[in-house]
Amino acid sequence: MSQIAFLGAVELGLVFAFVAIGVYLAFRILDFPDLTVDGSFPLGAAVAAVLIIAGWNPWLATAIAMAAGALAGLVTATLNVKFRILNLLASILTMIALFSVNLRVMGKPNVALINQDTMLSPFYGLGLPEFYVRPLFVAVLVLIALLLVWRFLASDLGLAMRATGANPRMARAQGVKTSLHIYLGMALSNALVALGGSLFAQTNGFADVTSGVGTIVVGLAAVIIGETLFHSRLIIWALIGCVVGSVLYRIAIQLALSSDILGLKASDLNLVTAVLVACALILPRLRRGRATA
């Protein structure tokens, strides 16, 4: 694996770390199986790309992309909390609706950003090659997001959100407004996913309406790989696990891409991915099984 390919995998892993943290908030903290992310990832890419092309400041465009993602999360939460639609189904409804919304936002299925100034442009001229600048830039943002989410989950508000996911009945008995926390958590989760989408568009030069396909699988895989590695009950380790899991997942894919020696073909990639994730799931069980035996 070449250095550029390795750094490319790290960069993509860091971009998808936002997705992993978002998925962790929904699935693990709120216990809400949320497929909205397959729509909010390209939504973030679409909103940021369209605004950047319209001449907006890329940082502002990215902030608005996050707000759009939060809005998507709120729609799912409203369908679930207010109209009592099963959480999984509510998120599927938002996800398929977002496909049309994303086409409307972009006006076409693919918007190019190759020649536009993005959040990263000012850093390209500082002497480091671009393939170093991109992962470093995204790493700094991931670090900031990780620390903010960690502090949030340790605050009173965050503790109440964790109680909402862990045991809603008990949380309500303690006076926690559980529905409020579902709204808030889903907005936060999808805002992070949209941030990932907008960074994907800015680092790769395009927003494509199909780029959401399988976002949830990638996010879940990262969360699970992280949990397998760090099996700790502490929030900070779970969040670090999301980031490390996301990067390892991309490195694993990179290996699958360069594994011609094993007789694997390009079309085997999805199978290799599924096997890798299944292994990450099975290994801890085997370890536990041996310990009890």
Place this chain on the structure above:
Amino acid sequence: MKFLTAAAIATLAFVQPALARDVTVDVTAIVEHPALDAVRDGVKDALGEAGFKVGENLTYNYESAQGNPGTAAQIARQFIGNGPDVIVPISTPSAQAVVSGTRDIPVVFSAVTDPVGAQLVKQLQKPGGNVTGLSDLSPVADHVALIKEILPSVKTIGVLFNPGETNSVTLVELLKKYGAEQGIAVVESAATRSSEVQNAARALAGRVDAIYVPTDNTIVSALESAVTVAIESKLPLFTADTDSVSRGAVAALGFNYYDVGKQTGAIVVRILNGEKPGDIDINVAAGTDLVINPAAAEKIGLTLPKSVVDRATKVIK
């Protein structure tokens, strides 16, 4: 013995000085699909005919992104890291991922409908920089003319497409433009996945005189659904993909994608021989095939005019 083999190889290399240089060409496509695969094979064969052979002096890598732009981005980084002599991305998202990642490795894209709109290059003539390639913009004006030739009384054409595919959206816009010039109205019907193609086709029945399918991956992969509806509602089905005719379309005028690949490969060879990509103009692929299916036409009570039959490059029996 080893020495002898080494000497033999050295001699071989000596008598073929033009081929002494080992080159690497990396090819990627967004998805595996008959047309895109044909492009890929055409590129490889064109390289072989020019003396760049796999296992001798050519290292050839191919990766498909399996329809996922995230994977396309990763493949792009992988290839850029390999530092090959030329990267050949097939389809728009694959090309964008590669072009945004490198400013020095030569890139020859293929099967991109609108290279300027996709920001791969600033202009088609003398594009400059490290990027050139081949556009597969369908001859939509010729399609409209062909439909009018076969159905002189045509007033409305229904078009089946996936609004999520950037190439299709460009082609539908062109269809509306050229249709308007001929006084033909265009009715759009969208399917975002192959399971929706049948309903989308039904939505056209009774409202149009003919159904037209552009080079749309989603519709082409579920063409049989459109064919069934076309037969039950007695509508002729025209496509831009020539392989669709043997599957039940009445006629198609389009690229032979293997040829598109060979023309792409020829550009790659020019770069391997020292030309700069920025100096090579981007053209629309040359040469179209007219494929007809008289039996399919008969099923809906249509006879193909002799002028069309006479100039068909291929007749499906």
